[in-house]
Amino acid sequence: MDHVLVDGGRFAFDEDIWMEEVHRYRENNAARSSAIRARAEIERPGSQVPLRGCNEHGPDGTRLAGCAKVYVPIGTSASQSPYGFVFALRADRRTGTVELRLIAFGERHPSAGRSTYERAHKRLHGRYPDQE
Amino acid sequence: MAVAPKKLDIHAGDVVEIESQRYELVPDKRGGLALEPAATTTVSELDRRHGTRPSTEEEIKAQLGCLPRDGEG
Numbered sequence: 001m002d003h004v005l006v007d008g009g010r011f012a013f014d015e016d017i018w019m020e021e022v023h024r025y026r027e028n029n030a031a032r033s034s035a036i037r038a039r040a041e042i043e044r045p046g047s048q049v050p051l052r053g054c055n056e057h058g059p060d061g062t063r064l065a066g067c068a069k070v071y072v073p074i075g076t077s078a079s080q081s082p083y084g085f086v087f088a089l090r091a092d093r094r095t096g097t098v099e100l101r102l103i104a105f106g107e108r109h110p111s112a113g114r115s116t117y118e119r120a121h122k123r124l125h126g127r128y129p130d131q132e
Numbered sequence: 133m134a135v136a137p138k139k140l141d142i143h144a145g146d147v148v149e150i151e152s153q154r155y156e157l158v159p160d161k162r163g164g165l166a167l168e169p170a171a172t173t174t175v176s177e178l179d180r181r182h183g184t185r186p187s188t189e190e191e192i193k194a195q196l197g198c199l200p201r202d203g204e205g
Binding site: 014016058064069078089104113117 | 144154166174187188191195
């Protein structure tokens with residue numbers, strides 16, 4: 001199995017991150033529409049979301065230890081999912097409950113601009129991999 | 133007629149706003165610079181905001197299971 005199923009209730013979306021990641025695409029853009037549909041699926045009560053771990057050291061120079069990803073559209077094969085959400089795995093300081101907080105959305109393999117992995121790296125480390 | 137470019141005193145790392153959209157000036161991996169939609173809120177800021185910390189491997193394994201990786205990123 002190339003993923004595990006995780007309760008959608010563990011996923012969290014901050015609106016400023018959502019605006020920067022999803023609303024950077026124009027309205028009616030395929031990426032933006034896909035993200036909106038995927039978020040609705042994740043937030044549907046009782047949802048089980050296919051989750052994969054991110055690499056501690058990616059082939060593109062990204063370092064995403066403690067992160068996980070959901071390919072978008074959800075429920076299709078990896079080769080049919082051009083986009084992805086990257087979530088940071090954080091634990092509540094009081095309870096230790098693990099939550100998945102959105103830190104990036106975008107194309108997995110863009111022809112131009114930064115990938116969703118590079119944008120996640122930027123939020124984690126403060127700069128893009130090639131700026132280090 | 134050639135368009136006269138606007139000269140801006142901005143540098144890599146600066147954030148600019150164009151038509152209500154914020155962009156950061158970043159290296160374009162080819163020796164030049166490009167405008168990338170800004171990614172300004174950091175994970176550290178999210179931790180401060182929500183009272184969280186990085187999850188440990190043990191917590192992840194116990195609560196989510198072993199997460200498969202596919203080597204992509």
